[in-house]
Amino acid sequence: MSTIRWTETDTPRSARWHSENGTPPPRRVLVVDEGLNAATAHRLACEGTALLWRGDFPRARRLLAALGRRVDRKPARWGEDDPAASFPLHRRARGHRARVLGKLLVPVDADAGGHRLDVPRAPDVRRACAEAYGPPSGPVVVALTELLGVLGAHQWRTKGVPVPALGARIHPHYGVFSPVRGEYVDLVARAPLPVSAGRGTAYDLGTGTGVLAAVLARRGFDRVVATDISPRALACARDNARRLHLADRIDVLGPGLFPDGRADLVVCNPPWVPARPTSALERGVYDPGGGMLHEFLARLAAHLVPGGEGWLVLSDLAEHLGLRTRADLLARVAAAGLRVVDRIDTRPRHSRARDTADPLHPARAAEVTSLWRLAVDPGGAPGPVHRSGR
Structure with a gap:
């Protein structure tokens, strides 16, 4: 002390x-x-x-x-x-x-x-x-x-944050990143589900408030496993699952990233910028060295059922800031034995993208958020990238 x-x-x-x-x-x-x-x-x-x-x-x-x-x-x-x-x-x-x-x-x-x-x-x-x-x-x-x-x-926490994709509010706790940027939630709410999914199992890695776990449960998965390394996030996700009457379908586990077993769909929305955070809340945006992204890619194949998919939700802001290249991202995907099935893009809607006084305005104005649909590559070589614009 x-x-x-x-x-x-x-x-x-x-x-x-x-x-x-x-x-x-x-x-x-x-x-x-x-x-x-x-x-x-x-x-x-x-x-x-x-x-x-x-x-x-x-x-x-x-x-x-x-x-x-x-x-x-x-x-x-x-x-x-x-x-x-x-x-x-x-x-x-x-x-x-x-x-x-x-x-x-x-x-x-x-x-x-x-x-x-x-x-x-x-x-x-x-x-x-x-x-x-x-x-x-x-x-x-x-x-x-x-x-x-x-x-x-x-x-x-008291008022909650409206999430149109849920038709409900998510209540963030102290130290847990709030889902105020709705475009990434909309991507998960609308992307086509993998053929294997049926009413199977989905993982939400780094769940935070639990918003994506709730979206997946509402999309019909019988079981959603939500994980996080933060005890505050785990408590927050459990609270929101209870508020949304989804606690019987969402299991919140941790601290850790991957749970045991395999799933039809594994979703991960890691911090988008590989840099050191300066506060607890910034850990939702900044990830030193991109460690969470790299772990997700490296371990994904071992946690997918045959025909399953991994969904990586990632902004290209780091690319515009010179902190990561698209070639490096695709090389890591290939090295993990994965292929890109599809990529669904959307533009940010937050006010900072229009703030010309922001010193990072050129990067924010050019930013694209993508949902990368990844699957195990039987041949171990990267496949072609198909793009679905939004």
Whole structure:
């Protein structure tokens, strides 16, 4: 257990330090309130000094927003409209932003009612913190950015995310990537099922919220096995299966990627960008070295029944960013003893694809999300790629 230490009114103080991203406790801590202006706060945070907030909560949020505006002053050049050159600069800037904004800290106390934000005019954080952290075990200090993420996740979990392909809502838990990009869900909802499927078994690998497992169950599979390496995702998928009255047809197993046995259909929507995540939530987008993608391809053939298929849902954003080539992807497919039966493409519908101020706009505007239908290649050689546009 990490401990954060500071001095307040000439008295040494300490509390448990909590960081979902594994950030170590800061070495220098200064107690601050409304008397601190944004310029000084920015300078101190850039120097590595953590700012333990003792003013009221609304002003803490205003200070955080002011810090964000200062950090977001973009460099004059991002890479001359070259996404591959812009990406490392963009990631470096995002990492710097997270470090600076993460220096504004708030104390979270514990009483008989649960977690309590120990600053004036604070919102009720008991339920949100219980969902994210579990029962309180004493006072802790967290970054305000993390706490706001916890509160936001509670709202998502309460309201849910509408999924037209299900005609229902999916309720994401804290730390589990929300299915806000509906195009990949639509691909799984509409792609033609393999001939072997009937009312057989499907696997959903890296299930997250369980949204694709639910889609597969609604498409008629008698049994869907959903897996994930994240305990939070496993709990979230079980919760959503129960909410959708599909718990009798969806088995949530883990932590792990592949379950034992074989299936008629194995679906995998791995993180699309082979780069290091900087937060727990980014693990839904960034996968160092493309490890999950490579494991899926390497082990797929051994988990398919004769005539079965593997569906790989993958964006080509990494190709536009110079992080992966199409030739490398196809070579891995062939090396795994697989062939491409079909490829169904769709364009992203999210707002960032239209944001010309985004330093990665050229890559996002060109992005295509595909569902690759893969089957075991009896000859061990790659077959022709058939494309189905959308």
